[in-house]
Amino acid sequence: MQLKHNNVEDVLIVRPMEKRIDASTAGEFKQKMNEWIDSGNRRIVLNLSEVDFIDSSGLGAIISGFKKIGNNGNLVICVVKESVMSLFRLTRMNRVFDIYTSENEALEALSGKA
C-alpha cells in the first residue's frame, strides 16, 4: 500500500495513494500507522482525497490508529468523498473523528490544540 507522508511542524500528514482501504490492505495500513505513532507522532492528519472505497476492515484500521493515540493527541481526517462519508455517518464515526474539507483546515485545527 502506497502512503505518502510529510510533516508540517509537529503534525504528520498521511495520504493513502490507493483508491481502496479494504480487507486486503487494512493490515498493512494499520501497521504503518502504528509505526508512525510508535515513533512519536501524536498529531496526524489523514487525507483521504485519493480514496474512493473503504470497507469495514479499512474503517477498523483507521479507528485502531485513533484509539492508539488515545488522549495523547489526535487523528483527524480531511477531504472525504461523499460516498465514503456515508460509511462514516452510517457507523456514526462522523461523531468520533473531526472531519475537515481541506488539509489546511485540518492543520489549523491541530495546530490550535495544545
Place this chain on the structure above:
Amino acid sequence: MKAANMIRLIIDSRLENVSLVGSAVRGIANTLCIDSTTSYQLELCVVEAVNNDIKHAYHCQAGHSVEIDVLLYPDRLAFKIYDKGESMSPAKVAPFSFDPSKVETLPEGGMGVYILHALMDEVHYKTINGQNIMTLVKYLKNHEKPG
C-alpha cells in the same frame, strides 16, 4: 419473478480478489444510473459479504470458490453469494453501540453484518446441501426498467 438479467462472478478465496467483485458491482450500478453514494453502498455490502465468506467460511484459505450472482429485476437488484465452506451461525444483527466520547468503546471490527442490514432492504442466509447462500436485495425506488 424471473430475473431480467443475471451476471455471474466467480473468484478464488483471496481477499485481494474481492476488489474485482467490488469494481464489477460498481460498474453494474453505474449502468443502471444509480447515484454514486448508493452505488458505493451496494459495492460495500457485496464486499462485506464476500469478505465474510473468505474469512469465516474459508478461514482465509485460498483455493476455494466464491460465486456471486448479480440478478437484475425491473424493481430491484439482488446479489446471491455462494460458498461451500463452514456455515455462519444465524446472522443476528449484533447490537452496534459505542460511546463516541469514550475512545475505548470504539469498534475496530465486527461492523460487517450491521452494515448489511442497515443498507440492504433484504438480507437472507441459508444452507442447502452443504452450500451457503447469502442473498442481498436492494429495491430500486422510482427507477425505470433496466436495459
